[in-house]
Amino acid sequence: MQSRFSDPDALKEARKQWLQVLVRVPASDLIEASAAFSFDIVVLKAPEVGLMMTNGRIHSTGQPFHLGEVSLTRCVLKDDLGHLGYGHILGRNKAQSRAIAIFDLALQRSDSTDRALELLTAWSAEIEEIDAMEAERVEDTRVDFFTMVRGEA
């Protein structure tokens, strides 16, 4: 039983990928699946709800401005090997943020990775499918704007 990552940069990259998927998995599935992991955990920061300011940019190129505050729930767990598992989500679902933190730990440990990766692959395939369907739906209604060249130019 040991850690999968010895290089912190490799962990950072890999974690970015799996957290991107985990935050989009339906909360109930995630919470149910996280109950299957049996390694020991210590709750460093119990799930807590707070506010975070979001920034926006007009047309994604303009000056950044404060769009408004959103509620955010975070949780930090530690396992017996000293890994830290983080769970940050938008919204107020404490159990979900805890479940993400558990998965974050599971994906760093060699003893639970297989099960976690299996679920993660299935979920990311589902999410990709949803994204593809949405892209297709939007594509149907796409309008290509163009401007007629005016004579005086």
Add this chain to the structure above:
Amino acid sequence: MLADIIEAPARQTHVMQQTFRCTLTALSEPLRPISLPVIPAPEGIDPGLWALILTILDQDVSVYWPHMTDSMRSNVLFHTGVQIAETPEVADWLILGASDPDLESILDKVSLGTHERPDTAASVVFLTTGDSTDVLAEGPGFKHPQELKIELSEALVYRLIQNNQRYPLGFDSMLIREQTLTGLPRSTRLMVRTD
């Protein structure tokens, strides 16, 4: 080092609010010892100091703490996200042992604020060790001059008297021992009693 990180206290927000209230009281009633909430602390840090650290330090401020071990550092960084200052000049907060031999030279470099912005001065937390000096204290927070004992060496008290003479410039001090916090803002005028 991640293995040394301890759990956040239960009902953290509530404990931090209590500690903040204690800190305000300590600074508005100088030299009155105030008891801080008791919470589990990492090794090497007194529980009172840990409560104060969790309350006053965050990403927006920097702290200079010369005698911090790796495990203390990882706990402080994990729980507060504070910036660690490498030199005393740039620090907003300093945590110093009251019997530290380099204390004088560090205090000479502490930011005292400017006349336009005296509020930008640093605050110093002294970890007291049991020295004691008899003083006469007066200033905001005292109705009459009061004879008190202060848990600092005489040399350090003279250094704090010098600090008060530059008012409104100067650093604010807090004294911590185990669970007890004593405030000593720069406005308090001290005289060492020799009777």
